[in-house]
Structures are given as C-alpha cells and as structure tokens.
Amino acid sequence: MKAAMTPEEIKAQKPYLDWSLSEREYNYISEKLLGRLPNYTETGLYSAMWSEHCSYKKSKPVLRLFPNKNARVLQGPGEGAGVVDIDDGQAVVFKAESHNHPSTVEPYQGAATGVGGILRDIFSMGARPIASLDSLHFGELDNPTMRMKVQNTVKGIGDYGNCMGIPTVAGETTFDPCYSGNLLVNAMSVGLMNQKDLQKGTANGIGNAVMYVGAKTGRDGIHGATFASADFSDENATQRSAVQVGDPFMEKLLMEACLELIEKHPDWLVGIQDMGAAGIVSSSAEMASEGQAGMDLDLDLVPQREPNMSAYEIMLSESQERMLLCVVKGHEADVKKIFDFYDLEAVTIGRITAGHNYVLHHDGQVVCDIPVSTLTDDVLEEASEEREPARLQAAKAQPAWQPTILNAEATLRQLLAQSTIADKSAFYQQYDSQVRTSTVFGPGSDAGVIRVRGTKKGLAMTTDGNGRFVYLDPEIGGKLALTEAVTNIIATGAQPLAITDCLNYGDPNDPEIFWELHHSVMGMAEACRVYDTPVISGNVSLYNENNGQAIHPTPMVGMVGLIKDINHVIPSFAQNAGDQVYLVGQTGNDFAGSELQKLMLGDISGALNDIDLTQVQAYSQRLLREMQAGHVASAHDLAEGGLAVGLAETLFNTDLGMNLDLTHLTAAQLFAETGGRFIVTVPAEATPDFEAAMGSDAQKVGEVTASHWLQARYQGGELNAAVAELQTVWKEAIPCQLKSKA
Structure with a gap:
C-alpha cells in the first residue's frame, strides 16, 4: 500500500514523479530545506504546493510584468480575489479561475x-457575489462527443449558479478544433462589499483556533492541483478521482454563514480562506505563511464522509464547499453556533503556535513537522527556455492574405451561421440572468450590467479571450484581448477599472509555448498600462494539451467597469429611427486570424497588424464622455466577423434597419477584424456635439431606419438584406448543429 511507504522507499521508488514533483525538487527539499527525507504525507504536501497550479513556479517571472496597482486598487494579487474602490465606501471584488482538465x-x-x-x-473576501460570467472554448460541434461535452458543461454552470441564486450575466463561447482534446472552462465571479468588511486569508495570534467549516471531506479531487499541472492524454482522460463533486445548496448555506460572521462579528475573526486547489494544506499553509505563524492541526478532528482516510488523503482532498477560519481564542463556540444554525460542520481542528512550523497529527502520531515557508515561499522557480515559433517567422515572410468577396450578403449569412459568431441563447437561456433583480443587461449584450442597489451606480463586466489572434502573434494578440474587453466595457457607458485573467496555454516546458506565454503577457501588460486597467487577480492554467497537441494560447481577460449614473447606461442595440450611425475607429485590412479567413480557408494564418493602444484609449475616453453627456443612443463594439456582423447584431431583436454609405470600404473590409472599433448611433440633435468631440475618429456612415432592412453601399457593390432573415440564420445555427446526427 502506497501510504505505508517509508521515506527510504520513497527516495528509491520516486512516486513523487507521478505527482509532478521533480527529482531535483525532491532532492532540494530533503537536502537543503529539511536536512532529512520527507515522509509519505510530507512528500504529498510538497507535490501539491509546489505544483504549477499552486506555486506558479514557471510563470512567476512572467506574471511580474503585469501592473497591479492604480488609484482604485484596494487589494491586488495574492488573496482570494482582487478588490477595487467604487466610491462611497463600497468595493467591487472579482476573480476568474480555470477548471479545464476537470x-x-x-x-x-x-x-x-x-x-x-x-x-x-469572492465571499471569503467579505463580499456577496452578485454576478457570474464564463469563458468557454470548445472543439467544433461536428461530433456527438463534443456536443455532449458542450451541453453538460453548460448544464453544470447553469445548475450550480441557478441553485446559488447568482445571475450569470455575460460570457463568451467559441469553437475551434484546437480545443477538441482539452476544453477551456473559465469561470468569473463578481461581488460587492462595504470596504470595512474586507477580509484576508491570514492566521496568527498564538492560541487562536483553526476552524474547519462547511461540508465533510471525502476522497474526491485528491491531487487535483497536480492533475491541472500536467499534460493531458488518453491515459488520464477518465481520471475522475481528480474531479470534485459539488453541492450548490450546501454552498449557499456556507456563503450565508460566512457573510453573517464577517458582517456581524468581525472581531471574532482573524482570517478566512477557501479550501480550493490542494485543499486543507493549501489554505492552512498559506494562511500561516501570511500571518508568519506556526500551526498545529489534528487531522482526526477533520469531519470526514469516508472511513479510514489517510493523512495524505485528508490533506490533499479537494472536496467542495469547505472553508478554513482563524478564530480568536474563546469565540469558537460562538462561531460554531452560527454554522450550527445553517446545519454545517464547524470544528476546531488546530491552533496557532509560536515559531513557524507546520505540524500535523493523525492516529495519535505526528505525520508532518516542517517549516511553513518550505511549502509556500521556498519553491524553486524554474527558468524556462523560450524560442519564437517557426510559424511566426514564416508568416512574416509571406504576403498578407487578401480575400475576394463576390457576394457580401452571402458571406454575411455564412459568417452569422459560424458557431463562434452565431446566437448562443441555446446555451445561456439555461442560466438565470435575472435572479436578485439587479440585472440591467444580461447575456447577449456587449457586457453584463448590474445596478448597485441604493445608489445610482452600475457595474459592467465582460470576459474576452481570442486564441486565434494570440496564436498568430502573441504580443499583438495580447493587446487585442485587452482592447476587446475595454471596448465591450466602454460600449455600455462604463469606465474600465481593472482586470482578472485566466492564462490558458500548453506545456511550458516547450520553448515555443513558453515564448507564447511570455510575449502575450508582454502585450497584455502594455495594454493594461495604457488603459489603466491593472491585473488584480487571476490564475495560470498551463499544460492544456492532449496527446502532445496544445490549444491555441488563450489568455482570457475578465474586466469590470464602473457606471457612475445608471441612467446613462448604453444599450448595444439600435434605439430609434432617424438616429445617425457612426463608425468609431479606423478599419484596416485585418484578415489574419479572422472568422472570414476560417470560413474561406478552413484555417487561420498570417501576420497581424499592430494596434495603436494610445489612440484607442484617447477616442474611447472621448466616446465615454459623450455617453455620459447623453449624446449616444446605442453602442456596439466590433469583434468577430467585423463591421458587417456588428451592424447586423445591432439590429437584431429590434424592428429597425439601417441605410449606410460605406463606399470608403471594400467588400472584404466589411469583414475585417480591426480591433478597437465601435458602431454608435446618435440622436440627430446630438450630432454636432458628438462630431465636435470625436473629430476624425468617428465617421458618419448613415442612419437608422424603420424599414428592418440592412442596406449598405460599399466599393463596387451593395448589400440589401432583410434583418429578420439574417437573424433567423444567426439564431438557428447552433440549435441545428446540436441536433445533428453526424
């Protein structure tokens, strides 16, 4: 039995190699940090805490490139979630996490x-969750296995969020063959709190109690952190032991109990942290390290739902709906009374000790006695070799691809039916987007918008990840990912505040993949500085591969913006016949990585054109001021499918049309995916002010009509399409694909 292996047998048989701990790391731990051989439990703890998922040992040098402060940031990376000041003593709290391998x-x-x-x-920080978002990237819907995975993923998100009573208000869903063997499932949550209730994951004060609260511990999710820190293959395609099982009803109770404790009895509480990746060991060790304290835990006191669990299993289980508290000595019974009311476990499993050692007892024996810092602070950072992918050099040497469009309307119809562009309501209608009745804009808008009750304020939120562009040029692609998030937030009338991220990449031991990670973060960091949107939280998800085939590098950007007056929130759909239509931003020949290229060639290739971040920031801020002045009726950012798709989307779910003069553009440019652009409609009486403010960055291209036809003249031709017919194509595409017999 593995649990009976002696330290000497561990050294000889090296089971830690299967747990993502290298021989170099094992030797460093035993020879330099401990001066002895670690036992079985200790080896397991190091394997989890030194995994990439917990330690960021390979990605830390790259992550340091990100700015993480500005005038509004109250808490940056390092805690459960980031916290941003939204005035009036309030704060917005948000973070995104990946759950790709599970x-x-x-x-x-x-x-x-x-x-x-x-x-x-989110609620471990003292905030009440008010909204959920997601960023989902699947393989194509051309086979029954992928259709099953898509439908079950969406059902899992919907069931959990709906049971919790948290609205899912925004997100994105894309489809590409590169995700066929390794899905990307990124979840984001946004919370609201009074700044005085801010909590941190810390434990200190000799004699203070370490309390376990929530669900019992089982054997699900053991070594989930290391599972997420290794390449994926057919061999572990059914590794269900590393997948946790959730109970949203228990989580709802846990949330209410924790928030009651935080808001009504903050003097009883020293710190609080979620038991997430690596379970009890991660939460307890990180809290002790943060508090520069020692900790002594008795694992026999941990509530368990399965018999005969070893110390190794108890510590590394990732069973859900559990939290760890550090409670002021003498208030243990008071805290237990709160959790008893919600019918939840609340057990004192240890104490804070003098010194800095991490001691675990099990079955009357000491099974771990190591310095806390060896788990959290002494992880060996791994220098990574990097090399520019050969495909990028080859792309730069090739002439840019120029599409020939013979029939713009036919091309538009084909693009509207592509799964990444098509209507996603077949998925998001399974999510309750209106629960709590604070949702202003839900799924289907450029960004979700939630009103801040009792104030005039609103919060806009979005998730954006475009692996196609990052694959073709990581640095420019990183800039474009931030730019799309900014334009989605600005389009609602909100000021971008900050971002969270999920950095989804392949195996970082591949020099070309690490180069992608490094250079995309360089581009993202530059955009963060220009847009003044620091990174306040997030995660890194590496090893997203299947049988050696990596996903496209896909950094997901989750962004939140502040609307100071919800009365000035801007819808993404045209509002009134007679409003004037403006194209904000310049359109280039940006076809590499576009949906048009994928449609016409079946793949993506080529070099990207760079984007002028400073220019985009300048006109976006002027546009925002025009929105706040009441001069804008609607705004929609332009992304997948370019201008033609954006115009159609602006008219969907309305009875309006447009008559446009686009003769400065070619047929192909109607579908170019130049970043940083908007379609804006302006009431006729506001056009002088709008034009004076926007100058050459906004070009008047036509007006909104009552005809429900999209009519546009472009170089060499005209587009005349019934909006209702375009919308039917757009709405029916995914339901038809989901019902396919293929």
Missing part, C-alpha cells in the same frame, strides 16, 4: 465546481 474529464461536475470555487473566493 471539465474535459467530467464536463458537468468540472464546470459546476469551477463556479463553486470561484464564488467561495
């Missing part, structure tokens, strides 16, 4: 527990 193995539970984990990160 969702690939077991889509329903993988997606559901991804939602549950990120919600715990």
